[in-house]
Amino acid sequence: MLVITVVAFAHHKGGTGKTTSCLNVAGYLQKDGKNVLVVDCDPQANATTGLGVNPESLELSMYDVFMSVFEGFPDIAINDVIVPTASGVDLAPATLDLVGVEPYLYSIEDRAGLLREALARVRDNYDFILIDTPPSMGQFVINGLVAADHTVVTLDPGTFALKGMDALSTVFGDIREMLGENISADFAILTRWKGSGDRSAGTGGLALFLKRIFSPGPSAEEEKERERLRSFENEVKKAFKQVFMVPYSPAIYETQQHGLPISHYAPESDAGREYRAITTALEELNDKRTEDV
Numbered sequence: 001m002l003v004i005t006v007v008a009f010a011h012h013k014g015g016t017g018k019t020t021s022c023l024n025v026a027g028y029l030q031k032d033g034k035n036v037l038v039v040d041c042d043p044q045a046n047a048t049t050g051l052g053v054n055p056e057s058l059e060l061s062m063y064d065v066f067m068s069v070f071e072g073f074p075d076i077a078i079n080d081v082i083v084p085t086a087s088g089v090d091l092a093p094a095t096l097d098l099v100g101v102e103p104y105l106y107s108i109e110d111r112a113g114l115l116r117e118a119l120a121r122v123r124d125n126y127d128f129i130l131i132d133t134p135p136s137m138g139q140f141v142i143n144g145l146v147a148a149d150h151t152v153v154t155l156d157p158g159t160f161a162l163k164g165m166d167a168l169s170t171v172f173g174d175i176r177e178m179l180g181e182n183i184s185a186d187f188a189i190l191t192r193w194k195g196s197g198d199r200s201a202g203t204g205g206l207a208l209f210l211k212r213i214f215s216p217g218p219s220a221e222e223e224k225e226r227e228r229l230r231s232f233e234n235e236v237k238k239a240f241k242q243v244f245m246v247p248y249s250p251a252i253y254e255t256q257q258h259g260l261p262i263s264h265y266a267p268e269s270d271a272g273r274e275y276r277a278i279t280t281a282l283e284e285l286n287d288k289r290t291e292d293v
Contacts (some may be wrong), residue, residue, distance in 0.1 A: 004124070004128070005127070005128050005129070005150065005282070005286045006119065006123075006129045006148045006150075007025075007129070007131065007149065007150045007151070007152060008130075008133055008151050009022040009130065009131065009133060009151075010133045010141055010145060010151055010153060010185075011135065011153055011154050012137045012141065016135075016154040016155055017156060017189065017191030018132060018135070018154045019042070019132050020050075020191065020252055021246070021275070021278070022038060022131075023047060023050050023051060023261045024255075024261045024263060024271075024272075025130065025275060026038050026089045026128070026261060027087055027089065027260070027263030027264050027275075028276055028278075028279035029127070029128050029283070030087060030261075030263070031263050031267075032279070034126075035090075035125065036088075036126060036127065036128050036129075036130065037082065037090045037091070037092060037125075037126045037128070037129045038090070038091050038092070038130050039115070039130070039144075040062060040093050040094035040132050041094065041098070041115070041132060041133050041143065041144055042132055042134035042140070043097075044094075045096065045098075047091070047132040048061075048091060048093040048095075050259065051085040051089060051091050051261075052086050052258075052259025052260065053085060053093055060081040061092075061094055061098070062078075062092055062095075062098060063094070064080075065077070065080075065081055066098070066101045066104075066105070077118070078092055078121055078122055079125075081093065082122070085259075086259060086260065087261055087263075101140075102139050105139045106139070111139055112142050112146050112175070114143055115144060115146070116146055119147055127286075128282075128286070133145075145172070145183050148183075150186045150187075151186060152185065152186065152187045152188075153188050153189070154188075154189045155188055155189070155191070156190075156192055157192065172184060185241075186242070187278065187282075188242070188243045188244070189243075189244050190236060190243065190244070190245045191246050192248045244278045245274065246275065246278075247271055249266075249270055249271035251272065252271050262275055263275065263276070
């Protein structure tokens with residue numbers, strides 16, 4: 001039996017790498033021959049532009065899909081808004097119009113399941129559906145979590161990243177209490193990770209050798225930061241079943257400028273190899289689900 005896996009990328013804080021992780025995993029899945037759909041549920045439309053699609057050029061978007069449940073709006077299904085992209089990944093795009101949807105959603109009782117119902121129409125067309133959620137605790141995040149089989153939480157090395165997990169855990173609990181949906185995070189991805197050791201991202205070989213010989217030892221401030229990162233890393237590993245650390249890499253930003261996932265632009269970069277590992281773990285999780293059905 002074919003099992004379609006739906007994955008939500010979530011964190012209420014901005015800048016943690018949700019969109020970057022969503023698109024790069026989608027790219028490697030596509031490279032593995034999977035049919036992949038990315039659903040952009042963020043009014044900022046970064047996943048849309050990140051796959052090379054200009055939101056301003058779109059006639060239909062996820063705005064129309066959500067609004068179709070309300071009287072007086074056209075009946076637009078998700079398959080009506082899906083567009084192909086240069087990477088081979090399909091996209092259900094977002095536009096800034098999505099900002100206007102949320103006030104409407106609070107007027108209906110079954111608002112949390114709208115995305116899941118919409119995706120039911122296209123599930124048979126894809127092996128994986130990846131949902132990019134906005135940096136908020138609103139209805140688009142809840143819809144993404146309810147629609148997903150698995151949740152991936154992205155974290156940056158900032159001081160407040162783990163504190164944000166408390167808020168996300170509260171949302172998990174609220175969904176469980178209100179809807180009976182048991183939601184938990186399967187993976188954590190630490191993005192832009194420079195690590196807690198003495199090796200800076202992107203430094204190796206001769207450069208690292210020379211640095212060790214000629215550079216003075218770490219300053220007290222540097223050692224304090226390393227200790228903070230070690231503590232942060234340990235806390236994350238206690239909180240999640242699997243943790244992946246994506247190093248800082250200029251290739252990440254270059255791929256975004258080209259409208260392609262890193263799998264299609266710089267697969268052999270340090271960040272590319274880590275996203276390859278994340279994708280493999282997700283595929284293994286999907287294989288296990290298939291065996292269990």
